[in-house]
Amino acid sequence: xxxxxxxxNAVVKQAVDDWRLAVKKxxxxxxxxxxxxxxxxxxxxxxxxxxxxFTSLDGKTLLRKLKEEAHI
Numbered sequence: 774x775x776x777x778x779x780x781x782n783a784v785v786k787q788a789v790d791d792w793r794l795a796v797k798k799x800x801x802x803x804x805x806x807x808x809x810x811x812x813x814x815x816x817x818x819x820x821x822x823x824x825x826x827f828t829s830l831d832g833k834t835l836l837r838k839l840k841e842e843a844h845i
Contacts, residue, residue, distance in 0.1 A: 781827040788815045789839065796843045
C-alpha cells in the first residue's frame with residue numbers, strides 16, 4: 774500500500790472514529806453541541822464528493838452501517 778493510500782485510509786478511519794465517539798457522547802447527553810457538530814460534520818463528509826476522493830467505499834452504505842451498529 775502506498776503512502777497516499779495509507780493517508781486516505783487514515784482520514785476515513787478518523788472520521789469513523791470521530792462519528793462513533795460523538796454518538797456515544799450524544800447518547801449520554803443529547804444536548805452536547807460539540808458532539809452534535811462532530812457527528813453532523815462526519816455525516817456530511819461521508820455523503821460528499823470529497824469522500825469519494827479518499828475511498829471507493831459508498832458513503833451512504835457506510836453511514837447506514839454505522840447507524841445500525843450504534844442502534845440509531
